[in-house]
Amino acid sequence: MHLKEKSNQKVRPIDCRHFINGEYRDSFDMKTFENMNPATEEIIGRVSEGGKKEVDEAVKAAKTALKGPWKTFTSSQRSVVLRRIGDLILERKEELAALESMDTGKPYQMALEIDIPRAAYNFHFFADYLTSMGTEAYQQDQQALHYSIRRPVGVVGMINPWNLPLLLLTWKMAPCLAAGNTAVMKPAEQTPMTATVLAEICKEAGVPDGVVNLVHGFGPGSAGAAITEHPDVDAVTFTGETKTGTAIMKAAAPSLKKLSYELGGKNPNIIFADSDLDEVIDTTLKSSFMNQGEVCLCGSRIYVESSVYESFLEKFVARTKELTVGDPFRDETKVGAVISKEHYDRVLGYIQSARDEGGTILAGGSRLQEEDKGYFIMPTIIVGLDKDATCVREEIFGPVVTVIPFETEEEVIEQANDTHYGLGTTIWTNDLRRAHRVAHQIEAGIIWVNTWYLRDLRTPFGGMKQSGIGREGGMHSFEFYSELSNITIKL
Numbered sequence: 001m002h003l004k005e006k007s008n009q010k011v012r013p014i015d016c017r018h019f020i021n022g023e024y025r026d027s028f029d030m031k032t033f034e035n036m037n038p039a040t041e042e043i044i045g046r047v048s049e050g051g052k053k054e055v056d057e058a059v060k061a062a063k064t065a066l067k068g069p070w071k072t073f074t075s076s077q078r079s080v081v082l083r084r085i086g087d088l089i090l091e092r093k094e095e096l097a098a099l100e101s102m103d104t105g106k107p108y109q110m111a112l113e114i115d116i117p118r119a120a121y122n123f124h125f126f127a128d129y130l131t132s133m134g135t136e137a138y139q140q141d142q143q144a145l146h147y148s149i150r151r152p153v154g155v156v157g158m159i160n161p162w163n164l165p166l167l168l169l170t171w172k173m174a175p176c177l178a179a180g181n182t183a184v185m186k187p188a189e190q191t192p193m194t195a196t197v198l199a200e201i202c203k204e205a206g207v208p209d210g211v212v213n214l215v216h217g218f219g220p221g222s223a224g225a226a227i228t229e230h231p232d233v234d235a236v237t238f239t240g241e242t243k244t245g246t247a248i249m250k251a252a253a254p255s256l257k258k259l260s261y262e263l264g265g266k267n268p269n270i271i272f273a274d275s276d277l278d279e280v281i282d283t284t285l286k287s288s289f290m291n292q293g294e295v296c297l298c299g300s301r302i303y304v305e306s307s308v309y310e311s312f313l314e315k316f317v318a319r320t321k322e323l324t325v326g327d328p329f330r331d332e333t334k335v336g337a338v339i340s341k342e343h344y345d346r347v348l349g350y351i352q353s354a355r356d357e358g359g360t361i362l363a364g365g366s367r368l369q370e371e372d373k374g375y376f377i378m379p380t381i382i383v384g385l386d387k388d389a390t391c392v393r394e395e396i397f398g399p400v401v402t403v404i405p406f407e408t409e410e411e412v413i414e415q416a417n418d419t420h421y422g423l424g425t426t427i428w429t430n431d432l433r434r435a436h437r438v439a440h441q442i443e444a445g446i447i448w449v450n451t452w453y454l455r456d457l458r459t460p461f462g463g464m465k466q467s468g469i470g471r472e473g474g475m476h477s478f479e480f481y482s483e484l485s486n487i488t489i490k491l
C-alpha cells in the first residue's frame with residue numbers, strides 16, 4: 001500500500017473557523033486545536049476552539065435573525081433557497097467527499113456515492129415538501145371552525161457526531177430552515193471541515209446572515225455544553241452517544257428546551273433459514289462493515305437460524321476476508337480507518353474482551369498489518385459468545401460483529417429485544433406471515449425486512465428505548481422544528 005496515495009491531490013484540507021452572523025471568525029482568544037486525518041495520522045489543519053463567548057455571539061445572531069428578513073420569506077422563497085443549497089452541494093461534491101474522507105478516514109468513494117448526494121437530497125426533499133404541506137382543520141358542526149398554524153420554534157442548537165458528518169447535519173439543517181428557524185451548529189471536534197463549507201454554501205444560496213451559525217469546539221465544558229445551557233436556545237437536536245444525551249437533557253432542563261435525540265444502537269440482524277443466503281450476505285457485509293461499522297444503524301448482532309448457521313458463516317467469513325481495507329482514496333477500498341486513536345483503542349479493547357470471555361475470532365481481530373500508520377481495524381467476526389458477553393451487549397461502533405445461532409422464532413425475538421437500545425433491526429425471511437409477525441414484536445423504531453439502510457425521507461426515523469427521543473423525516477421533522485397554534489373561530 002502506498003501511504004502517499006492517502007490524500008487527494010486536487011483537494012487541500014482546510015483550516016476551520018467559526019461562522020457567525022454571515023462571516024468566518026476566529027475565537028475571541030484566537031484559541032485553536034488540531035485536526036487529524038485518522039488514515040494518515042497527519043495534522044491536516046487547525047480548528048478555532050469556541051466556548052461560551054462564541055456561542056453567546058452565535059445565539060445572539062440567530063435570535064436577531066429570527067426577526068430579520070428571514071421572517072418575511074414565503075415558503076416558496078424558502079424552498080428556492082433550500083433547492084439552491086442542495087444544488088451547490090452537488091456542484092462541490094468531489095471537494096466535499098474528499099474533505100469528509102480526510103476528516104473521518106472513510107472511503108472517498110462511499111462519501112462521493114452516499115454521504116454527499118444524500119446531504120444534497122435532504123435539502124431537495126424539504127424544498128419540495130415545504131411547498132406541498134397542508135394544515136389541520138376541523139369543523140365542529142355549526143359551532144366553530146378550528147385550524148392550526150405552524151411557526152418556527154426559534155433558535156435551534158445542533159450537536160453533531162463524527163461518523164456521517166455532513167449527511168447527519170444536513171438531515172437536521174434542511175427541515176430546520178424549511179420550518180423558518182435559525183440555527184447554531186456544532187460539528188464533532190473530529191470532523192469540522194464539511195460543516196465549515198456548508199456555512200458558506202448556505203450564504204451563497206441566499207440564506208440571510210445570522211440564520212445559519214457555526215461554532216467549533218468540544219462537548220463538555222466547551223461549545224457543546226454552552227449551546228445546551230443557553231437560555232435563548234429553544235430546541236436542541238443531538239445525534240451521538242446515549243450518555244451524552246443524558247448530559248444534554250440535564251443541561252437543557254432549566255430552560256425546558258425541546259429535544260430530539262438519535263442515540264446509540266445495538267441492532268439485531270436476524271436471518272431465518274428460508275431467506276436467500278447470497279442476498280443476505282451481500283447486504284450483511286454492508287450492514288456489518290459499511291463506514292467501518294461506525295453507523296448507528298449497523299447490524300452488529302447477527303442471529304442465524306441454526307440449520308443454516310454453518311453455511312452462512314462459511315460464506316460470510318470468506319467474503320469478509322475479501323474486503324479491501326486501507327487507503328480511503330483507492331477506488332477498491334471498502335473499509336477505511338476508524339475515527340481516532342482513542343476510538344481505535346476502544347474497539348481493539350472490545351475485541352480483546354471477546355477473547356477473554358471465550359469468543360472465537362473467525363476474521364479480523366487486529367489492525368491492518370500492511371500499514372504502520374492510520375487507525376485501520378480489520379473487519380472482525382466473533383462467534384462463541386454467550387448473550388451476556390460485553391461485545392454482544394455494548395455498542396462497539398467499529399467493524400466488529402458477533403454471530404449467534406438460534407433455534408426458534410420466540411427465542412430470537414427475546415434475544416433481539418434483550419437490550420436497552422431500540423434503533424434498527426433487519427429480518428431476513430421469505431415467509432410473509434413470519435415477516436409481519438416478527439416485525440410487530442421487535443422493539444425498534446426502524447425495522448427492515450430483506451433489506452438494510454433503505455430510507456424514504458417521508459417516513460419516521462428514530463429509536464425506541466434508549467436509542468432516541470422523537471422521530472425525524474417528512475412531517476415528523478416538522479413536528480420538532482415547528483410550534484403549532486390552534487385557532488378556533490366561533491361560527
Ligand code: NAI
Pocket residue numbers: 159160161162163186187188189217218219220221223224225228239240241242244245247248262263264265295296395396397
Ligand atoms: P459523543 O456523544 O460524545 O459526541 C457527539 C457530539 O456531542 C460531539 O459533537 C461532541 O462534541 C458533543 N458532546 C459531547 N459531550 C457533550 C456535552 N456534554 N454537551 C454537549 N455536547 C456534547 O460521542 P463520541 O464520544 O464522539 O463517540 C463515542 C461513542 O458514541 C461512539 O463510540 C459510539 O458508540 C457513539 N456514537 C453514536 C453515534 C450515533 O449515530 N448513534 C454517533 C457518534 C457516536
Ligand code: MG
Pocket residue numbers: 035036037038102103104189190191192
Ligand atoms: Mg478530523
